[in-house]
Amino acid sequence: MPRALSAIVFDLDGTLIDSVPDLHAAGNMLLAERGLEPIDLPTARRFVGDGGRVFVRRALAERGVTLDDEDLTAATERFIALYEAHASDRTLPYPDVPETLEKLKAAGYRLGICTNKPERATHKVLALLGLDHLFEAIVGGDTLPVRKPDPEHAAEVLRRLGVAPEAACMVGDNEHDSSAGRGAGMRFILMRYGYARTPLEEIPADARLDRFRDLPDTLASLA
Ligand SMILES: O=C(O)COP(=O)(O)O
């Protein structure tokens, strides 16, 4: 008999919050500062999931600009500053997310975050949306030398929660979440409404959901 689940490790962008409108706006502010034309929202959406540096590299490449490492670091720092100043202007939790997280916490689950968004911006957006009190461990894309899809990123969240992988489930929206969570020994639930770039049916998952409010029942069925 598998142990009952006692912890849930969540991805952030595309899973708990729809953050693309603010990432898109900050990206376009950066492009405008460099005299470049804006990118559209669906394009920006495809660029999310690998952290700020990769988002900036992809956005600049879309406008024909390639930077060396040092210049890309500077551009990324500028992008993150622009993003942090407007992190919740247009960002909202997906439907039923706050209520469902409260319900899961009240049911005794320990909750953690494993995101490729930089750690400071992660704390900021969670605080602005009133969700920060729910999580006992938050590991960002720049917290460790590695990040998703590396399973070590997810394993670090489990260590901080003090929970074994067999007693935990990762919940995310893309292939990196599946690789990191399953690689760390957790089960994985795919949220189908997010920002995955690969076909959803090709992402290994123990369950696939369209609505966040179905999570408690699904977790109970996996336990
Ligand atoms: O790419 C990012 O900035 C973060 O994406 P994630 O929260 O889905 O890991």
Ligand SMILES: [Mg+2]
């Ligand atoms: Mg995501």
